Amino acid sequence: MPDVFADLVGQDEAVAELRRAAGAAAAVLRAGAADRAPALIAAGAAGEAAPETGDTEPGVLDPSTGMTHAWIFTGPPGSGRSVAARAFAAALQCTYGTGCGECPGCHTTMGGTNADVRMVVPEGLSIGVGEMRALVLRAASTPSGGRWQVVVIEDADRLTEAAGNALLKAIEEPPPRTVFLLCAPSTHPDDISVTIRSRCRVVPLRQPPAAAVAEVLVRRDGIAPDVAQWAAAAAQGHVGRARRLARDPEARKRREAVLAVPRRLTGVGAAFDAASALIEAAEAEAEASVSESDATERAALETALGAGGTGRGAAGAMRGAAGQLKELEKRQKSRATRAQRDALDRALVDLAGFYRDALTMALRAPVDPVHTDTAALAGAGAQKWDAEGSLRRLEAVLACRAAIEANVKPRIAVEAMMLALWKG
Ligand SMILES: [Zn+2]
Numbered sequence: 057m058p059d060v061f062a063d064l065v066g067q068d069e070a071v072a073e074l075r076r077a078a079g080a081a082a083a084v085l086r087a088g089a090a091d092r093a094p095a096l097i098a099a100g101a102a103g104e105a106a107p108e109t110g111d112t113e114p115g116v117l118d119p120s121t122g123m124t125h126a127w128i129f130t131g132p133p134g135s136g137r138s139v140a141a142r143a144f145a146a147a148l149q150c151t152y153g154t155g156c157g158e159c160p161g162c163h164t165t166m167g168g169t170n171a172d173v174r175m176v177v178p179e180g181l182s183i184g185v186g187e188m189r190a191l192v193l194r195a196a197s198t199p200s201g202g203r204w205q206v207v208v209i210e211d212a213d214r215l216t217e218a219a220g221n222a223l224l225k226a227i228e229e230p231p232p233r234t235v236f237l238l239c240a241p242s243t244h245p246d247d248i249s250v251t252i253r254s255r256c257r258v259v260p261l262r263q264p265p266a267a268a269v270a271e272v273l274v275r276r277d278g279i280a281p282d283v284a285q286w287a288a289a290a291a292q293g294h295v296g297r298a299r300r301l302a303r304d305p306e307a308r309k310r311r312e313a314v315l316a317v318p319r320r321l322t323g324v325g326a327a328f329d330a331a332s333a334l335i336e337a338a339e340a341e342a343e344a345s346v347s348e349s350d351a352t353e354r355a356a357l358e359t360a361l362g363a364g365g366t367g368r369g370a371a372g373a374m375r376g377a378a379g380q381l382k383e384l385e386k387r388q389k390s391r392a393t394r395a396q397r398d399a400l401d402r403a404l405v406d407l408a409g410f411y412r413d414a415l416t417m418a419l420r421a422p423v424d425p426v427h428t429d430t431a432a433l434a435g436a437g438a439q440k441w442d443a444e445g446s447l448r449r450l451e452a453v454l455a456c457r458a459a460i461e462a463n464v465k466p467r468i469a470v471e472a473m474m475l476a477l478w479k480g
Contacts (some may be wrong), residue, residue: 060146060155060162064136064294065272066264067467069152073122073259074099074140078147080122081235105433112118117232124257125230128212128238128248131261131334137239138175138210142166143205144237145173160388161201173206183209185218190396192226207233212238213247220249227255230385263293266424273302292409292426297402310337315430318437318477325388329473334403334474335467340396350388386389400466404457410434411450452476 061071115125129137129146133314142165149161149170156162164170176183176191189208199205209215213431214224227236236256240247243258269288272295273279279287290311299306314337317330318467362379409426413434416423418441425431438446456473460466 058081059157060166061148062157063272063276063295064140064143066268067140070259070261073076074144075145075154076122078144078150081117081204082147082150082154083121084117084123089325123337126227126252126256127236128240128243128253128256128258130240130247130258130263132241132244132293133289134297135261136295137261140259140294141208141210141237142175143173145170145208145235148204148206148235149173149201156251157189161203165206170201170287172201173205175210177210182214182216183211183219184216187223188215188219188222191288192222195226195236199233203233205231206237207234208239209236209403210239212252213240217249220252224249224252224255227252239300256417264295269295269298272356273299276303279303286428289424290427290429291416292404292405309402310341311406313337313404313440315427317407317432317474318410319433321474321478323368323478325477326476328471331471331474333469335400335471338403338466339398341399345399346388346392346395348394353384353388354381357381366396397460397466400460400470401457402458403454404444408450408453408457411437411446411453412440414441415443415446415450418446435464441480447478448480 061074064071086300106368117125125142129140143155144163145155146162149165149172150156151159151161159167159172165173168175174191174195176187195205195207197205202401210224221234226234230236235383238248238252238256242248243253245253266285267286269291270281273287277299283302286300287298287302290301301311314334317334320330357380363382368447406427410430410433413425413427413431414437416425417431417435417438425434427434441449452473455476456469458474459469465466
């Protein structure tokens with residue numbers, strides 16, 4: 057396995073900071089070990105200059121060094137927030153260095169099996185307080201591997217207020233060996249509470265340049281250079297999306313259907329048809345992504361509950377079972393809704409890219425188009441709409457995203473957008 061930071065594309069500054077922190081964290085552990093075993097001090101510290109913060113307690117985290125208890129990784133979708141958090145977690149568990157990729161600590165963390173690293177991936181629309189309390193409790197225990205307890209919270213912007221408060225408490229009085237890594241689109245108060253933000257060190261990630269994304273697709277995934285370049289540009293810096301476009305014909309087909317929308321908007325009826333098509337495509341994509349795990353989960357729960365039992369007490373057991381099945385269905389429904397919104401959002405980002413291309417062409421800005429394969433169409437749009445009309449359409453797409461984010465019913469938001477795109 058290569059170095060754990062290898063997949064973090066185009067983020068040199070962030071990687072350098074995280075390596076420094078992992079080094080400082082390892083020094084804390086060494087100091088702690090030396091404290092417990094005085095003989096080691098003589099062996100390890102002989103001839104070394106006393107550190108500047110020499111009066112701090114040995115083995116205790118001092119935020120003035122490179123390491124601290126709570127971090128927030130911010131950046132646009134696809135910039136690698138969770139990739140960075142996982143790699144940093146591995147670097148903290150690394151036995152030989154700061155994320156060598158070879159030792160058991162690195163391997164187990166990257167493979168998702170390290171007992172001291174918990175990745176919280178919210179499946180529903182938000183992370184609830186119950187889930188967070190349980191997590192905080194477990195995070196306070198002594199790390200079994202002797203290093204750090206690391207809790208990674210992906211999409212920390214989806215914490216409920218109560219869950220955020222439970223997390224804040226833990227961050228304010230952190231157990232000595234616990235590290236919280238949060239991922240959020242930004243540090244805007246809508247995404248992360250001001251109080252949590254004030255306790256965390258922020259690692260901003262950039263949207264990686266298309267060339268860097270293409271390079272990774274070629275080097276790691278063995279994708280042909282021309283395909284990689286096209287996919288990296290079309291995915292607008294989103295590494296995962298670029299990989300999917302390069303590899304999955306279904307994903308390419310869905311994108312083509314989305315980019316056919318501007319051509320199809322010839323009247324009111326056509327606008328409503330286009331809205332329906334977009335919504336239904338998002339539903340179908342979401343359905344495909346969750347149906348398999350839904351069925352597996354249900355089967356596993358039914359087995360665990362001993363479905364079909366007829367013995368004494370089976371009736372009572374079945375009543376409890378019905379409650380658990382209902383709970384599972386609720387969770388699955390929430391996950392399906394989330395998957396639909398994510399699919400729809402990807403489509404809207406593609407569409408926004410098209411109108412952005414039209415706008416930059418109308419302005420004759422010297423930038424490459426996002427969608428090289430619809431550049432001619434965007435050029436025609438630029439002539440017809442001019443910069444102003446292109447901008448209005450781009451804004452209509454962005455307004456639709458914002459409306460859905462603010463819980464407007466997707467169909468209503470998308471229909472309003474299609475009408476605006478048609479009318480200009
Ligand atoms: Zn390692």
